[in-house]
Amino acid sequence: MGSDLFSNPDQWGNPIQNTWYEDTAGTSFSAPIFEGKEDCDTLIIGGGLAGLALKSMLSEYQISCILLEENTIASGASGMNGGFCTPGWSVDQLQLENWLGVSRASQLYSISLAGFQWMKELCQKIDSSISQIKHGVLKACSSNKISKLESKVHIFNEKYEESIHFLKKDELLQYLLSPRYDCGLLDLQSFQFNPLNVMRSLAFSIQSKTGKIFENSKATDVVGYKGGYRARTFYGGVINAKRLVFCTGGYFSNLGVSSLNKKLFSLQTSIGVTQPLGQNLSGIISNNIAIHDNRRAGNYFRILPDRRLLWGRDIRAIGMQTRRQIIYNTKEELKFFFPKQAKIFDDIEVDYGWSGKLGYSSNLMPYLGFMKPNLFILTGFGGHGMNTAPAAASLIRDAILGNRSKMQIFEDFIPTWNGGVLGRYAAEMYIRWLKICDQINMA
Ligand SMILES: Cc1cc2nc3c(=O)[nH]c(=O)nc-3n(C[C@H](O)[C@H](O)[C@H](O)COP(=O)(O)OP(=O)(O)OC[C@H]3O[C@@H](n4cnc5c(N)ncnc54)[C@H](O)[C@@H]3O)c2cc1C
16 A cells, blocks of 8 residues: 555554444454464465454364464454445345356355354354344335335345345334435344454454464565465564465455455445434434445444444545544534434534455455465455355365365456556546435435
């Protein structure tokens, strides 16, 4: 991230600091720095959900595996996200059907469901005061084709054996008192949870079984070595591994053998968290259901256990927002979405504002597979990683164990060159265009 235009001065250092999740964390986790020299079968670079899920899955097969994390575990997107877990991918399922046909799109949906179940079971194993799991996710829709949307939901339910409830405007208002939306899709199987607590609990359980997780241990250079790979770490450690897996999310950098920086986009999205709102919100936003909307550059929000409102917002490829800007814009958006309650939102404080990076390919699907012999990529989950990262990790695990058949479906999505700096500007222009369309639809 060379240029100032692309970097956020608030985010130098460990990105998880100064988030609500860190300030209220119900779990702690720490791991040593990697120093010295070691050999292993599989080296995982990146300690977000993708890296942790893969390490956890490989540990069941006695494969010696080391995980290196540059900062602290889950200090990237995995520990600071909105905390929504729903089936599917970043790309809409019907869009996938258009691209791949129903049969292959259904195969992808099943893979995403397996990741969703894995995540749900993980959350359910953890004390509920720590995981903070709550079922029910509502998609609030702004649409002038309501009956078409309703029939799409029925078709989707039949085809994928789901039970999404279509809510007409008067039913939607029981969950969300905003004039900006026309109908809703309620999924009572999907859930919200505290991502940082859950990631740390997962890391703790892996560490107690197999160890070999290292924090503050950035991989600084990776080269091919005796048919495998040799990685050097920031404090002079050396690891020789038969296989290497990049799980670096939107935090990738140019690391010798990988050229992720030439293939993926690192986009940014932000979260603002208000002061505790007491009874101010009763009847305005449901206390139990997490809500996101159907706009491409959309919002996602939910009430936290201490009755603060978490408001997820914005996506951008350049011109990163400072904490002050996130806080200001959160307030402005709240007044726009809840015009009758503008006075309440004018008076409240937004106590937290942070942003995190998302790895995206231009087709919005994960980048999953081989870059070179024994060099695997497990990344690019965009804004929909909480089920897709473990789903994809299980395919990489299978490939490491010798079964590559399921992973082949991702061959169609292997990203090509991202266009460098120009590509990044093009991505920003595209996002701005989407934002304008969103505004016109909502006006
Ligand atoms: C604000 C925000 C809100 C979101 N909300 C949701 C949501 O509600 N639901 C949902 O499903 N998804 C959401 N997402 C997306 C989701 O969080 C991501 O898709 C997912 O966490 C990606 O996981 P990951 O392991 O690939 O990447 P990350 O969690 O970003 O992990 C990558 C890790 O790699 C490390 N790393 C990078 N380079 C090196 C190196 N050289 N050496 C060692 N370590 C390195 C980084 O430090 C980082 O910890 C959100 C994302 C953000 C940013």
